[in-house]
Amino acid sequence: MNLKQQLIEKNLFLRKAYEVAYEYAPSSPNSVSLDPKKLGISIGFDNTQTERIIMELVEDCFVESSFGMGMLSVTRLGQEYLITIEDEPLIFSTNNNMIISPNCNSKFMKQSEKLDLILRELYNYKNDGRYYSIGWICETLNIPVDSIYELSNLTRRLNDDGYINPSFSYDEYSAQLNSYGIEYCEENSYTYSGHSIITNNYSISIVNSPNSNIVNQSSNISISQTINDASQTVEKIRDLVALDTTIDKKKATEILDCLNEIQDNLNNNRIPKFAIKSLIELASDISTISSWVMLLGQYSGIIPLP
Numbered sequence: 001m002n003l004k005q006q007l008i009e010k011n012l013f014l015r016k017a018y019e020v021a022y023e024y025a026p027s028s029p030n031s032v033s034l035d036p037k038k039l040g041i042s043i044g045f046d047n048t049q050t051e052r053i054i055m056e057l058v059e060d061c062f063v064e065s066s067f068g069m070g071m072l073s074v075t076r077l078g079q080e081y082l083i084t085i086e087d088e089p090l091i092f093s094t095n096n097n098m099i100i101s102p103n104c105n106s107k108f109m110k111q112s113e114k115l116d117l118i119l120r121e122l123y124n125y126k127n128d129g130r131y132y133s134i135g136w137i138c139e140t141l142n143i144p145v146d147s148i149y150e151l152s153n154l155t156r157r158l159n160d161d162g163y164i165n166p167s168f169s170y171d172e173y174s175a176q177l178n179s180y181g182i183e184y185c186e187e188n189s190y191t192y193s194g195h196s197i198i199t200n201n202y203s204i205s206i207v208n209s210p211n212s213n214i215v216n217q218s219s220n221i222s223i224s225q226t227i228n229d230a231s232q233t234v235e236k237i238r239d240l241v242a243l244d245t246t247i248d249k250k251k252a253t254e255i256l257d258c259l260n261e262i263q264d265n266l267n268n269n270r271i272p273k274f275a276i277k278s279l280i281e282l283a284s285d286i287s288t289i290s291s292w293v294m295l296l297g298q299y300s301g302i303i304p305l306p
Contacts, residue, residue: 011085013053014062016043018074018082036072112190114143114154120197122177123185131167131174136274230299231266234259237292244288255282276300
């Protein structure tokens with residue numbers, strides 16, 4: 001391995017460690033304890049690579065790690081170092097797998113990369129028989145999308161290429177991966193022909209994505225508590241909707257459908273920010289539930305805490 005690739009791997013590992021920590025504790029990311037082995041796996045590194053990278057980061061004083069790699073946390077010095085490499089794109093190949101880490105603050109991403117990331121996410125749910133919102137996927141993975149028109153184009157491209165079964169509505173585009181799409185993901189990709197989407201590792205900004213398994217069990221950051229609080233709030237909103245006879249029946253049905261989608265995601269330890277945003281729009285003028293919907297928005301991170 002050349003020194004340049006080794007440096008890129010180390011920078012990528014440190015960048016993702018900080019992003020995961022910041023996701024769970026924006027005010028004190030240096031206090032978050034991470035599982036370094038799971039973090040390495042999430043990027044595409046084996047244990048040997050992870051151990052080497054952690055040793056180098058510890059020597060640089062960019063991270064602190066326990067004996068035996070049981071935990072890891074990013075230091076303030078590591079945080080300061082990340083600021084100096086903030087604008088550097090990370091692109092390299094390791095173990096025949098393509099690792100791609102575009103500038104996390106850049107809103108530019110090639111269409112081919114967007115298509116690959118959407119397909120890869122749909123592949124994760126390939127056998128559950130459900131349709132998933134393309135907008136929700138882009139929101140969850142922090143994929144930059146200019147407009148509802150671009151969501152339409154991305155969905156129709158995947159449909160025209162024969163990889164998805166789509167579902168179109170006025171302002172929503174959903175899809176499930178079909179057998180041709182599964183085969184494509186396992187053998188090819190839009191970005192790098194001949195490289196499987198599911199063996200490539202696309203490391204983009206992971207804020208708003210589910211990474212609870214990377215946070216070490218010893219951490220005092222509890223994503224499960226947030227999920228529990230959000231679930232209780234959903235049930236409270238559901239009860240209030242059932243009691244409020246002044247709500248238009250069509251809107252009440254839309255709200256309940258939205259709540260069902262939110263609860264399904266919460267049951268799978270995912271906070272569905274796209275669906276919660278839709279609920280906020282639906283309930284903005286309904287006084288009986290608006291305060292509870294705002295509370296749900298706070299739990300999800302969409303609305304700042306007071």
